[in-house]
Amino acid sequence: MTQAPAGSRTLRRQHDREILALAVPAFGALVAEPLFVMVDSAIVGHLGTPQLAGLGIAAALLTTAVSVFVFLAYATTAAVARRVGSGDLQGAIRQGMDGIWLALLLGAAVIATALPTAPWLVDLFGASDTAAPYAITYLRISSLGIPAMLVVLAATGVLRGLQDTRTPLYVAIGGFGANAALNAVLVYGASLGIAGSAWGTVIAQCAMAAVYLVVVVRGARRHGASLRPDSAGIRASAQAGVPLLIRTLSLRAVLMIATAVAARLGDADVAAHQIILSLWSLMAFALDAIAIAGQAIIGRYLGADDIKGAQEACRRMVRWGIVSGVLLGALIVLTRPLFIPLFTGDQTVRDTLLPALLVVAVSQPIAGIVFVLDGVLMGAGDGTYLAGAMLVTLAVFAPVALLVPALGGGLTALWWAMGLMMAVRMLTLWLRTRSGRWLVTGATR
DSSP states (O other): OOOOOHHHHHHHHHHHHHHHHHHHHHHHHHHHHHHHHHHHHHHHTTTOHHHHHHHHHHHHHHHHHHHHTTHHHHHHHHHHHHHHHTTOHHHHHHHHHHHHHHHHHHHHHHHHHHHHHHHHHHHHTTOOTTTHHHHHHHHHHHHTTHHHHHHHHHHHHHHHHTTOOHHHHHHHHHHHHHHHHHHHIIIIISOOTHHHHHHHHHHHHHHHHHHHHHHHHHHHHHHTOOOSOOHHHHHHHHHHHHHHHHHHHHHHHHHHHHHHHHHHHOHHHHHHHHHHHHHHHHHHHHHHHHHHHHHHHHHHHHHTTOHHHHHHHHHHHHHHHHHHHHHHHHHHHHHHHHHHHHHOOOHHHHHHHHHHHHHHHHHHHHHHHHHHHHHHHHHTTOHHHHHHHHHHHHHHHHHHHHHHHHTTOOHHHHHHHHHHHHHHHHHHHHHHHHHTTTOOOSSOO
16 A cells, blocks of 8 residues: 655644644633633522523623624734734734724724613513513623623734634633632622622623733734734724624524524424534534634745645645544434433423434534634635625525425424535535635735
């Protein structure tokens, strides 16, 4: 049997080391983020059902608001990594500062919107009369921390672009610990109730943002980069983020349509759907970690004018995505008897859940390819194509999903529609990477 040349094996090992070095800490940081809400829920849950219901509504609104601006991390990672690849560390940090200033401006705009509209937003989510006051309280206080949350996103992008995913992991772990302690002290020790939980989260987020700013400012001073806001740079960061914003909103629309369709199918179906969606999101964290590595590595190679290196790294990461997807799919199948009882004791929900869950398991290798190629094209700064591709995917998915209840289909049919959505995404992303049009080199795209 013909063996691969020693040089090829060495290059593969080099790519593997790079991917692991970036992806493993990134996964830890990603998993730490939803733990904030889990801690809040665990502590507030002991105050009473109305308080927990209010927290659930407010947390959903806050999560949506912050996730819409995830482009602050993605676009900044790609832009900074290109500068790093070109050897311009001063320019890389300057680019990152533009993203941070943009985050502060957007955060201020969100606060100005959220404070006066909090009662209307809570009512829009259908909060009960008993839960609404708690939701409004939590939303108004927590919205004060949104600028810090957005700074954390942008600064995380800076460090990822600098090929550092360890610092975000350490900050996330520290923030999680501080959030848990502050919530316990303020909710019970200071008897502030749900307001204490909100203030604890705000303080923890501000502390995380402060740590990031210290790290970035030190880097700026070390490399002589200006810290002052630059209007042209901030506008450029915003323009680069618009296509990724469209992509994110389109993806959110897919998830909202899926939940709306599941709700039409019946209580058992929507309950099972929520369980599957939570597991699907957990699987996404693992695959997204590889995508984050892709953003940083591809941006650096293209910034260094190394097209061959970018192509080889892309191929290697696709293999990682496929293998990870196969392993995650097998894990779902093998462990389903263990985790399904943790979520529900209702036999009807379990019977509805199982066949749809198998569809999710089968589609994981496709998801692995999608996440990796998404990260590769983000790293290349190919946001305009990603936005268009996601709009096409939404246009294909929406009518298929909406036909599920009309044709008498159930939850399994809905998740086959989700599988179709992932297949369309894979096709559009594969066609782009195959074309080579994403391989634009230089310190800026």
